[in-house]
Amino acid sequence: MDQLMQQLQQRAGLSEEQAHKAVEVFTEFLGTHLSDDELQSFAQKVPSIGKFAHKLPAGTMDKLGGMLRGFGHKPD
Numbered sequence: 317m318d319q320l321m322q323q324l325q326q327r328a329g330l331s332e333e334q335a336h337k338a339v340e341v342f343t344e345f346l347g348t349h350l351s352d353d354e355l356q357s358f359a360q361k362v363p364s365i366g367k368f369a370h371k372l373p374a375g376t377m378d379k380l381g382g383m384l385r386g387f388g389h390k391p392d
Contacts, residue, residue, distance in 0.1 A: 317343070317364040343368035 317339055324335035343365060346358060359365050 317362055340368055
């Protein structure tokens with residue numbers, strides 16, 4: 317997810333704050349539209365998604381079997 321934020325800044329000309337918001341929207345979209353198995357697979361492939369765990373829909377943390385626990389804080 318960090319690489320996605322960097323690419324949004326570089327290629328789309330977004331500020332760091334705008335890129336962060338875009339990734340939050342994307343993460344929320346994934347949490348809403350992926351099946352439990354798809355979401356778990358995605359989270360395993362993109363470990364830094366944990367930074368955005370607070371944007372996932374309610375119950376998603378349970379679906380991931382605690383995989384993202386401890387990462388669900390908002391960045392400073």
